[in-house]
Amino acid sequence: MTDRLSDEAHVIPLRPAPVRPDAAEPAPKRREPLWRDLVGEVLRRERRAQERTLKDVADAARISVPYLSEIERGRKEASSEVLAAAAEALGLGLGGLLSRVHGELVRRTPAPARPATAPRQPYRGLSLAA
Numbered sequence: 203m204t205d206r207l208s209d210e211a212h213v214i215p216l217r218p219a220p221v222r223p224d225a226a227e228p229a230p231k232r233r234e235p236l237w238r239d240l241v242g243e244v245l246r247r248e249r250r251a252q253e254r255t256l257k258d259v260a261d262a263a264r265i266s267v268p269y270l271s272e273i274e275r276g277r278k279e280a281s282s283e284v285l286a287a288a289a290e291a292l293g294l295g296l297g298g299l300l301s302r303v304h305g306e307l308v309r310r311t312p313a314p315a316r317p318a319t320a321p322r323q324p325y326r327g328l329s330l331a332a
Contacts, residue, residue, distance in 0.1 A: 214330075235310050237303070239276035241285065244302045246274040248292050262291035 249259050260270040265284055272278040273288065280288070282296070289299035 235307065236276065237307075238273075238279050240303045240306045240310075241280070241299070242274040242276040244299060244306060245270075245288055245292070248294065248302075249274075252292065254292075259288065259291045263287040 249256070256267050256270055256274075260267045263270065263284075264287060269278065269284075270288065273280045273284070285299060286296040289296050292299075294302070
């Protein structure tokens, strides 16, 4: 049984290549939103839609008003327990909160650009990461 492998290696770079000084300035990449910012926006939007105060939701979730405020402003990374408590206080549940945050993330994240090329044959050689 012989399995012919290519003599060429497929290298996947783990770090971006250094920029040459003579290279043209690349266009700035659009920054992806931070998870904590999206979570805070969804919590605040839901709280306001229910016409509830920070104090009301914080009391129901058993967290402090300043901490909930910082979460809503994207200043704090809340633990899963705190997020679950805040979501429950708003009647969402953790799954509902995360689903809404995921929807925001998908909506705001640009799709990766794919070059318009002909379909390639699958690579059957050895792949090395450098």
